[in-house]
Amino acid sequence: MAQPKKAASIWDVARLAGVSHQTVSRVVNGSPRVAAATRDKVLEAIAELGYRPNRLARSLAGGAAESVTVLTADTSLYGPEAALRGIEKAARALDWSVQISVLDPADTHSDADIIARLPRAGEPTIIMAHDEPGMRAKQVLLDQQPHAMVAIGPYTAEELAASPWLVGMDDGKAAAEATRYLLDLGHETVHHLAIPTSTGTFGGGKAHRAEGWARVLREAGRAVPEPVPSGWTIAEAFKAVQPLVADPEVTAILCGNDHLALATMRAAHLAGRSIPGDLSVVGFDNTPFSGFTTPALTTVNQDFESVGRGAFELLRHRVDGSIPRPVPGWPEPELIVRETSGPPSS
């Protein structure tokens, strides 16, 4: 087995270049206070030894952090996955490193447990606060190191403005728009197949999908049917939605995300109900596959990647006060009408 020859340190470079370790450090960090000739000598030594700064030592010594830890409960969901991608890209561009830590939804993490995930106290952290474990982690971090954390979740513009450590989109508003669209199409009411909520009970935050849906129905004076709770998986959704698709009175279903919508389409098909003839189905998120189902899914587009990027920028601002607070600038959620929605048949 090849012997792992020890990596060159700042001292090795210093010796070879005939300068002090501190000068090497200055060169590496691009300090202006070093003579051109010296800089060249050092750079040459760096190249020769193949020196690479050690991130661990750098952050131990109290240098700039240049690392983020992302706490999330489920990387297989499209939203968190896309947000993570956004964070990664933004971080990469600045040469920050990204660490992820997956919270087990089954496990009940103690506060200490959550803190132990972080590589060090004060580690800049982004939390995907869309479900219970995420909310829990958010609370813990908020207590421990509010200055070095940012949470992503569904929040109204007011909530976002009030809490300087929040980033997200108003899912409730988007759901409202989708519901209104279905009512305008002539549906008597709209049913809802709901994703699990962050609080464990339906009707948590104002910006939740179920909340926006219910609000529009109430405002329009329509019946507000009991939302049908589903788990995150397609299989769970398929099971949960059975009674809904079997009921001929149900003519429109707003689904908590595109996976649930796919399950609904499948269940409807098996129940012999045609889409959009007998039943309109609307999804959420505009997951990549949604434009290619048959029929193609009407859904709400969400730019999670931009939200992730925004979260990263906000975190930088919070960790390092000298960076101006970024203005959230991602596109609003937008309804994309495709083939699964239409006027009721009768």
Next chain:
Amino acid sequence: MAQPKKAASIWDVARLAGVSHQTVSRVVNGSPRVAAATRDKVLEAIAELGYRPNRLARSLAGGAAESVTVLTADTSLYGPEAALRGIEKAARALDWSVQISVLDPADTHSDADIIARLPRAGEPTIIMAHDEPGMRAKQVLLDQQPHAMVAIGPYTAEELAASPWLVGMDDGKAAAEATRYLLDLGHETVHHLAIPTSTGTFGGGKAHRAEGWARVLREAGRAVPEPVPSGWTIAEAFKAVQPLVADPEVTAILCGNDHLALATMRAAHLAGRSIPGDLSVVGFDNTPFSGFTTPALTTVNQDFESVGRGAFELLRHRVDGSIPRPVPGWPEPELIVRETSGPPSS
């Protein structure tokens, strides 16, 4: 803004417990050579101060690594994502931390660039080597620190046995099985919509999907049509597959993954060809949605999560010689016949 009160260190605990810092270290690391009474005192001090070991310092000091870095090019693909989940779970169980670094497929990373991703020299690393950037990273790491890296990719049993740093499944074999199944159904030949290959040219490794497909056709003495290259996205696949679905001679298409298969189904539908009546479509990976499309997709199940777990175990073995080499024990790829495949019509 709340003042980040400095975290307790091993020295603070030592002072409070009235012992040396080394004794605290021993207690924290569960060394047997410490008296019960002392241990209790230390534990108490730890609890009182809310002390948490600093991972960075630990690894800097040359302690056990307890961290893995995963290099991947695309977290949105099902395979890498599932493997990452497997790695995360396995790592979490042992209290290791996981760091991910996304290689930009567009960017041509220099060797130094790739090395710079690692938090320190010798960092244990797992590489998703299913595409070009991954292969490149694999080569670099193999040169730099073969003892602390493992690569995941499609390899035959022989290749896996020959290279002790490889983990993966024989995609070629699985593709062969799927192709044979379609031939047995009575199709004259089988076409192939191919994922990008790791080498940039089709027909790279023996274990590649396209390779297994072609082998079976040759062995059966059938025509081997030119494989149709597609990108990773559904949209690209949709475009690439147009000529194939438009051709009435084409009765069976093996797709490089389930997303490509979905695009194929959509294109076929729009071209007025019924599935499986006019055209059989088989996917790859058994992505969660595949059982819920209409018609439900016939595909090849792959247990990527187990492969990820296996990669982690192998990495531990390689980094720490005292850990026995794990025996790869994940299920073989398995064809799951659903509704998109059947005998040719005429």
Next chain:
DNA sequence: GACAGATAGGTGAACGTTCACACCGGGCGG
């Protein structure tokens, strides 16, 4: 021609751990 001020560079400590080794006391074999 002495002096402030900038410019280039060096020195030592600190960050929070682990590692290698030295030390101390007591039980046990000779």
Next chain:
DNA sequence: CCGCCCGGTGTGAACGTTCACCTATCTGTC
């Protein structure tokens, strides 16, 4: 009763950086 070994503990250095502070040397000014 001496010496040896071993369990239990302390000491100091090392890991690879950055930070705070100090010291030369050069420039230009009055």
